[in-house]
Amino acid sequence: MEKLKIVVITVLCSLYGAQPQKVVQPEGFKTAKLGQTVVLKCLTHSIWSHRVWYKLGSNRTLQLLASTNDLKPSTTLDDHYSVKSSKNETTLTIKDITAKDIGTYFCGIPNVYNILFGSGTVLEIEGESEPVQSVLQSPENIRAKPGDSVTLSCSFTSRHCPREHISVMWVRSGSASSEIVLWDYINKNICEKTEDSSCVHNLTLKDIRSDEEGTYLCVVTACGDTLVGNVTRIQLHDVELDDVLSPAVLALLGSNAVLGLVVLLLLWGMWRLSNNKTELNSEHQRAPHSNQPDNTLTYAAGSLDSSTTVRRRKHPDIYSHVCYHHCK
Numbered sequence: 237m238e239k240l241k242i243v244v245i246t247v248l249c250s251l252y253g254a255q256p257q258k259v260v261q262p263e264g265f266k267t268a269k270l271g272q273t274v275v276l277k278c279l280t281h282s283i284w285s286h287r288v289w290y291k292l293g294s295n296r297t298l299q300l301l302a303s304t305n306d307l308k309p310s311t312t313l314d315d316h317y318s319v320k321s322s323k324n325e326t327t328l329t330i331k332d333i334t335a336k337d338i339g340t341y342f343c344g345i346p347n348v349y350n351i352l353f354g355s356g357t358v359l360e361i362e363g364e365s366e367p368v369q370s371v372l373q374s375p376e377n378i379r380a381k382p383g384d385s386v387t388l389s390c391s392f393t394s395r396h397c398p399r400e401h402i403s404v405m406w407v408r409s410g411s412a413s414s415e416i417v418l419w420d421y422i423n424k425n426i427c428e429k430t431e432d433s434s435c436v437h438n439l440t441l442k443d444i445r446s447d448e449e450g451t452y453l454c455v456v457t458a459c460g461d462t463l464v465g466n467v468t469r470i471q472l473h474d475v476e477l478d479d480v481l482s483p484a485v486l487a488l489l490g491s492n493a494v495l496g497l498v499v500l501l502l503l504w505g506m507w508r509l510s511n512n513k514t515e516l517n518s519e520h521q522r523a524p525h526s527n528q529p530d531n532t533l534t535y536a537a538g539s540l541d542s543s544t545t546v547r548r549r550k551h552p553d554i555y556s557h558v559c560y561h562h563c564k
Contacts, residue, residue: 257282261343261354264401265460268333269362276328276357278343287326288351289319292340292398301341302328335361340398358401358459367397367458371465378470380444388439388468390454397459399427404437405455408448417452446472 258281268274280287285306290298302319304310304326310319318329330337340358344351360367371392380386394402406417418439427435441448449472454465 257345257352259343259345259352259354261357263357264355265358265360267360267362270334271332274330274333274359276341278326278354280324280326280345282345284345284347286346287321288344288346289328290342290344292342333361356398358397360459367394367461368456368463369393369395371454371456371463373454373465373468376468378468380470380472382444382446382472384444385440385442386444386470388452390437390465392456393434394458402458406439407453407455409451409453444472
């Protein structure tokens, strides 16, 4: 008999669990000032009357705040919270909120096997909790050739915001128009598990084309707060122009120019040295010719003797007369 009761209860629970259930939290984000009272709403549809409220804090653990059931009185963690429930709605009231109340609140319907939760409501305090602290893109400039693969990085820090409420959108602004390149929700692999989560989201463009050139912006949205990073510019350049103006080619051209200048200086120096030697040889060769007038004068003196002889021949009488007296 006891075994039959257990089987019947198990079957009934299975049938109840198979009934359609629905949990909707219409307010995804809610802000308030310090000291205010906040009411969080949750719409439910289930044959079960049991409702619960949990808070997901900065330590990434769920904390039970309130529980309500038609069969027994409602219970709360302390007087800071109060809960009300009807067939299709349950509300959680938080009095005199402080910075410790920042977090995500989940409404749920417990059943035999598990708890069906809603999407959550993120509670923020004005001026105290900015979900997105900073957004930084890198690199600032990318030069690539058509067909290359490039990677853009977007780093940001979020606070008190679950990853399921964080999204990253990449927007490209080209010469003709702007378009959304990627819209992605954050997964657990790119953020650290800390209160101030540091996240990195990469965008990889493979086999890049000319129409993908332009300015790229990283837009981060966390718990209703949006922040835009600095820009990353992608410039595509021609392959031939890149080969001509590559650092290796420029260095080779520079070294060749220097080598050519050195060769020209050496040739000029050799030419000057050769020219100086030629001038010196010419001066040495002209030096003997400067004594030629002495030889000419000497030769002229001998010529005078010959001339005198000639003159003697022109005056034979005088010569004969001189010889005659001398001979005697």
